[in-house]
Amino acid sequence: MPLPWRTARLVGRHDETATARTLVLDAPGWPGHVAGQHVDVRLTADDGYQAARSYSLAAPADGGRLEVGVQPVTGGEVSPYLADDLPIGASVEVRGPLGNWFVWRPEQDEPVLLVAGGSGVVPLMAMVRAHRQAASTSPFQLIHSVRGEADLWYRAELGGTDPALDVRFLFTRQAPPGGTRAAGRLTAADLEPALKRLTPAGTVYVCGPTGFVEAAADLLTSAGQDPATIRTERFG
Structure with missing residues (x-):
């Protein structure tokens, strides 16, 4: 119905x-x-x-x-x-x-990696907030890829101190002065540190424009991440 x-x-x-x-x-x-x-x-x-x-x-x-x-x-x-x-x-x-597939529930205790392209961060932010609300101790990582600093969603909240959340911003067109990473699209090298902290049972959530999601999923599987642990949601 x-x-x-x-x-x-x-x-x-x-x-x-x-x-x-x-x-x-x-x-x-x-x-x-x-x-x-x-x-x-x-x-x-x-x-x-x-x-x-x-x-x-x-x-x-x-x-x-x-x-x-x-x-x-x-x-x-x-x-x-x-x-x-x-x-x-x-x-x-x-x-x-x-939608019942691309979800995070407080009873989940495995490590999680969130990968967002632009406004794809919105449902992932709901997961971050639910994780914090539940006082979950499961490790959470977020990689947020945007064109430039002006395109960051939830800048203040994600830039705060949360011992249970590791956040990294990637800039594809204009990196901020003093940054250690040149502007460019998501690469295998960007994902490598996060994947090392993700156990085999960890879950990856990827959300963003179709091209971004497909590229990220390919990078993840090429790095050895089990496709069964990767959940994707795309738009556009």
Whole structure:
């Protein structure tokens, strides 16, 4: 049976980058979700035209509160409006939670490596936050690949001190001054230190644009990572 559409109200909007936003929605009756899942958001125009898109949830379940990450797509029907024009207090429809494979649950105790390309960090951030909320001691590593510093999501939160989380930022077009790594795409050398700390039973989650995810998965398997331990989610 298809999941029902529920009415949700926009109660907050936070900038993540110059263009990307976190939308905070209040969805009464929300059944809860697991870190890594996503939700469909539907808009209805005055003439009855409807458009729906899928967005990742950026935080663990908290009653009817949903945090959704939105990166506007140039010329898009839905994302630019959600990011900048939907008024606070306005209503949309949501359906979910969706996806049961690309998830992390607090009972998991194996080491985890998260690999994000751009806005693919959103569902991985939900895992980081769920891991912290559960006070889990399982080792967590995050590699976040972006074009430049201006494209970093959750900069303050990920740049903080968390003994259970190891974070590395990679820059593909413009590296910050004084960095030890030149700008460039993800390489086997970037993954090698993280994979050495990942036990054979460790799980890797990769999320981002299709090209990034495919390239990362190829690098992981070429390095000897068991494909059965690699979970991927892609967009675009």
